[in-house]
Amino acid sequence: MTTPPESVLFVCVHNSGKSQIAAAIARHDFPDVRVTSAGTAPSPTVHPGSADTLAEVGIDITGEQPKPITDELITDADLVVVLGTEAQVATADGTPVVRWDVDEPSSRGIEGTERMRLVREDVRRRVHELLGATAP
Template sequence: MAAGFLEHLGQGAIEVRSAGSIPGDRVNPAAVEAMKEVGIDISHATPKVLTTEAVQASDVVITMGCGDACPIFPGKRYLDWALDDPAGQGVDAVRAIRDEIEKRIRTLITEITGEQD
C-alpha cells in the first residue's frame, strides 16, 4: 500500500521500490480492495524479496517490522513504521491501516520534495 501511494502521489518524482524480508506469494486481496476504494490499483504488484542492492540504491528505507532481517547501511535514512499487519485481516480492518499509511506517505513526500500537495 505504501508503494502504491508513493507512486500515485509522487507523480513520478520519486523512484519507488517495494520488497519484504519474507514476502508472500501475492499481494493481500484486502489491501488491493482497500486501495481500489481510493482510486489506486495495486493488483498488478508482485511481492519481491528485499535485497541488499535495493537498500544500497535507496535514499530512504521504510521498514514495517522486519527487525534484524533488514540490511542496514550507514548514510541511509531509515523510517520504521510500526503499523498493524494487514495479513489475514478483512478490508474493514485494512482501511484504517491504509489511511495511516497515506498520511505518512504524504508527510514523506513533503519532506523529500519540499512541496505541499
C-alpha cells in the same frame, strides 16, 4: 523543513500488505519519487484486502508481486522505511532506515475491510508527511 527523499524503499515482512500499500500510494500521489517495496520473507501474492482497499481510492496494483529485499534495492534508495515492528533491516552502505509503527487494527479486534481502510489511511498520512504534502 527537510527535503523529501527522491527514492524510497518500503519494507515489511511479507511485502503483501503494508509495504505494498505505502508504495502504491507514494507512486500514485508523488509520481516524481522513485518508489520500490520489498519484504524480508515475501508472500507468494499481494494480500487481496490490500488491493481492494487501494482500488477504493482509485489506485490499481494489478500485476504487483511481493519481492525479496536485496542489497541493490537498499543501495538504490535514499531512504528505507520499515512498516511495522516485525521486519528487521540493516544497511551496510549507510542508507538511512526509519521505522513506522503502523496502526494494527486487528490488535483491537478490527478485521476485514474496516481493518484495511484504517491501515490504508494511517499509511497514507505517513507517506504524505514523509514526501512533503498534507494528506487529503
